[in-house]
Every structure is written in structure tokens, then in C-alpha cells.
Amino acid sequence: MQPTRPNSARPRNLLWRSLPAATLLALASCQPAQRDADAIARFERGDYLTAYSLTINRTAIGPAQERQRAALIAGQSAHALGRHAEATRLLTPLIASPDLTVAGTARATLGMAAQDQGDHRAATEHFTRAATLLSGDDAQQAKARAQASARKAGLPAPTFAASRPPSGPNTQQQATGGTPSISVNDTPTAGSTQGRATTPTIGSGTPTARPASGALPDGPYTLQFGAFAQRSRAESVARQYASACARAGLPAPAIQAVRDDAGRSLFAVRSGVFRSRAVAESTLRQTGVTGVVLALAGQ
Missing domain, CATH: 1.25.40.10 (Tetratricopeptide repeat domain)
Structure with a gap:
């Protein structure tokens, strides 16, 4: 410029x-x-x-x-x-x-x-x-x-x-004090690398965030911090984002095996399960890091 x-x-x-x-x-x-x-x-x-x-x-x-x-x-x-x-x-x-x-x-x-x-x-x-x-x-x-x-x-x-x-x-x-969040549509576009989950749960015993008062649940959703071909890379990102997740009241990021639209195996880094997109997006902003709100329904 x-x-x-x-x-x-x-x-x-x-x-x-x-x-x-x-x-x-x-x-x-x-x-x-x-x-x-x-x-x-x-x-x-x-x-x-x-x-x-x-x-x-x-x-x-x-x-x-x-x-x-x-x-x-x-x-x-x-x-x-x-x-x-x-x-x-x-x-x-x-x-x-x-x-x-x-x-x-x-x-x-x-x-x-x-x-x-x-x-x-x-x-x-x-x-x-x-x-x-x-x-x-x-x-x-x-x-x-x-x-x-x-x-x-x-x-x-x-x-x-x-x-x-x-x-x-x-x-x-x-x-403004707010941070613009990066989100994705419920249905991934062709060629996207977000990955589809092989199971709709993230880890075991993960707490489910409650929607704001009066909000109807439309989830479930999770936060994803990338999907990688190498598990070692996913583990590195999970460690890097652990403190940010903790500050937002989220569990430590979990690594989950997924497949993208082309059928390739990837390792996704995810945290939390939410009943509404609004709550998920608000929590993502609280982390202060880059990620996406990912719909789990139908996966």
C-alpha cells in the first residue's frame, strides 16, 4: 500500500x-x-x-x-x-x-x-x-x-x-473489541480440507456448552483448529492451542481421525461440543486464535 x-x-x-x-x-x-x-x-x-x-x-x-x-x-x-x-x-x-x-x-x-x-x-x-x-x-x-x-x-x-x-x-x-471469527458452512465445499468426522463425539466426557437463554439448540458443533496429514503436526498444534482453550474454559484439544471430501485420511484438532452455533462462535472469539466452527450433525 x-x-x-x-x-x-x-x-x-x-x-x-x-x-x-x-x-x-x-x-x-x-x-x-x-x-x-x-x-x-x-x-x-x-x-x-x-x-x-x-x-x-x-x-x-x-x-x-x-x-x-x-x-x-x-x-x-x-x-x-x-x-x-x-x-x-x-x-x-x-x-x-x-x-x-x-x-x-x-x-x-x-x-x-x-x-x-x-x-x-x-x-x-x-x-x-x-x-x-x-x-x-x-x-x-x-x-x-x-x-x-x-x-x-x-x-x-x-x-x-x-x-x-x-x-x-x-x-x-x-x-471494536470483538474479534471476527472464521466459520464455515454446515456443508463443506468440494475440495475443502476441513474433514468429516468418523464419529460425532470429541473424546470422552467432554462437557457440552449450553445455549444462551431462550436460544434453540441447532447443533452439535465443535471448534476445529486445523486438519493435517501428519499426526505429529496435529499433536504440535494441539499443544500450541492448549493454553488458549483453557482460557476460554474449553478442554484440551483432542486429535480425531477424519476424512476429507476426497477420502484422504487427516488428523483434526478439535475442542468442545456446543448445542448452538452462536455459543460456539462466541467461545471461539474468547480463545483469541484462528479456528472454525464445524457442524457435527450428520457426520
């Missing part, structure tokens, strides 16, 4: 690039100060090291909006330089920014960094959330990248909450 010029009346559309070293530079909603202009110009010319050097010292001083702007430029420059650890350090705090464009751009850049490192599960999560924070073409690009990463990670195709409408250059939007 490219930034707004300091004297622009309206923000330009943010441009995604497809080169391996592609990066985003979006400051559409915060009207960059004049002292950022040189850093932005250097970035646009591909002089990422100078762009980084001009902004890194300002990430810890000045008003919050200026610190975030400097961190966004420095973080994106670090990503373009292949300094993924530094990019992550600078951009991760920005995903909580009240400015949705800053938060969404940080998310998208982190997603691109995760793609570069082959972590398509993390990339799916970042792009999915970026798609709801950004608007217009940028939201559509984030959705496309989320879907591509999900395929590579062996996750079902994500679905998305509505993207925000475009805003003016001086609009400061408050980010």
Missing part, C-alpha cells in the same frame, strides 16, 4: 503489490506530518533502510498518533528489508490502534510477513481480521490473501464480517 501525501485532500486507494518483498504503507486516515514525507518518499523509491532510519527513533516519543504513524512506517520498512522480528515488534502493538486503517494495515503487513515465513495459519488470522478493519479494494485483497493462506494451512475457507465503509482522511474510528 502507498501513503497519502501530506497535502492530499482525500486519501488515495491503498495499493497491494504481489512481489515477494511486497509491503504495505497506508496512512490514509491520519494525514502524515510533513516530517514523515521524506520517509514516505524514500519508501516509495525502495530505499527502505533510510525510511526505517528516519522513523525508528520517533516510535517512542511524541503524541500517540505520531508514534503510531512512525511505527507503521518503520515496521513496514523492516518487513520490506526482511527483518521479520523487528517488523513484528513494531507492528504488533498497532493492531489495537483505535484508528482502523492503522490497525488493519498493521494486521495485513503482519500477515504478509507470516506468509514470507511459511506460517500460513498466522497469515490467515491476520488477513481475516485485516479484511474487517480495512475498506474497499484493500479489504477485498485481504480476503483473497486470507483464503489463499487458509488453503495452504489446511483450514476451511474463512468467512468474514462486513468490511467497514470508506471514511474521510480525518475520520478517527474506534476499533
Whole structure:
């Protein structure tokens, strides 16, 4: 993405690039100060090291909006330089920014960094959330990248909450506390890797979540955190997600043998059984990690 010029009346559309070293530079909603202009110009010319050097010292001083702007430029420059650890350090705090464009751009850049490192599960999560924070073409690009990463990670195709409408250059939007969840349709699409369960139960003695008062049960549903060809990979993911499940009051993830639509044997990582999709989606948000709500009925 490219930034707004300091004297622009309206923000330009943010441009995604497809080169391996592609990066985003979006400051559409915060009207960059004049002292950022040189850093932005250097970035646009591909002089990422100078762009980084001009902004890194300002990430810890000045008003919050200026610190975030400097961190966004420095973080994106670090990503373009292949300094993924530094990019992550600078951009991760920005995903909580009240400015949705800053938060969404940080998310998208982190997603691109995760793609570069082959972590398509993390990339799916970042792009999915970026798609709801950004608007217009940028939201559509984030959705496309989320879907591509999900395929590579062996996750079902994500679905998305509505993207925000475009805003003016001086609009400061408050980010919501909710996390957009990734869910799937009850019936998997052809070629999906979500896997069908060989049995409708998950482990033994797993508690069943109760629906909200007055809600009619429409389940059962479970949370799935991926399906893998290698059991060792499934075991690794189960260990990785155990603490997140515990925080949400879920049992430790269980590994279940499943088959996908092509008949291939996979090992799914799942936790919990729910009587309603709404409760399952709410619990998934509480975990704070990427997963899908999977219908067990008829499996």
C-alpha cells in the first residue's frame, strides 16, 4: 500500500503489490506530518533502510498518533528489508490502534510477513481480521490473501464480517473489541480440507456448552483448529492451542481421525461440543486464535 501525501485532500486507494518483498504503507486516515514525507518518499523509491532510519527513533516519543504513524512506517520498512522480528515488534502493538486503517494495515503487513515465513495459519488470522478493519479494494485483497493462506494451512475457507465503509482522511474510528471469527458452512465445499468426522463425539466426557437463554439448540458443533496429514503436526498444534482453550474454559484439544471430501485420511484438532452455533462462535472469539466452527450433525 502507498501513503497519502501530506497535502492530499482525500486519501488515495491503498495499493497491494504481489512481489515477494511486497509491503504495505497506508496512512490514509491520519494525514502524515510533513516530517514523515521524506520517509514516505524514500519508501516509495525502495530505499527502505533510510525510511526505517528516519522513523525508528520517533516510535517512542511524541503524541500517540505520531508514534503510531512512525511505527507503521518503520515496521513496514523492516518487513520490506526482511527483518521479520523487528517488523513484528513494531507492528504488533498497532493492531489495537483505535484508528482502523492503522490497525488493519498493521494486521495485513503482519500477515504478509507470516506468509514470507511459511506460517500460513498466522497469515490467515491476520488477513481475516485485516479484511474487517480495512475498506474497499484493500479489504477485498485481504480476503483473497486470507483464503489463499487458509488453503495452504489446511483450514476451511474463512468467512468474514462486513468490511467497514470508506471514511474521510480525518475520520478517527474506534476499533471494536470483538474479534471476527472464521466459520464455515454446515456443508463443506468440494475440495475443502476441513474433514468429516468418523464419529460425532470429541473424546470422552467432554462437557457440552449450553445455549444462551431462550436460544434453540441447532447443533452439535465443535471448534476445529486445523486438519493435517501428519499426526505429529496435529499433536504440535494441539499443544500450541492448549493454553488458549483453557482460557476460554474449553478442554484440551483432542486429535480425531477424519476424512476429507476426497477420502484422504487427516488428523483434526478439535475442542468442545456446543448445542448452538452462536455459543460456539462466541467461545471461539474468547480463545483469541484462528479456528472454525464445524457442524457435527450428520457426520
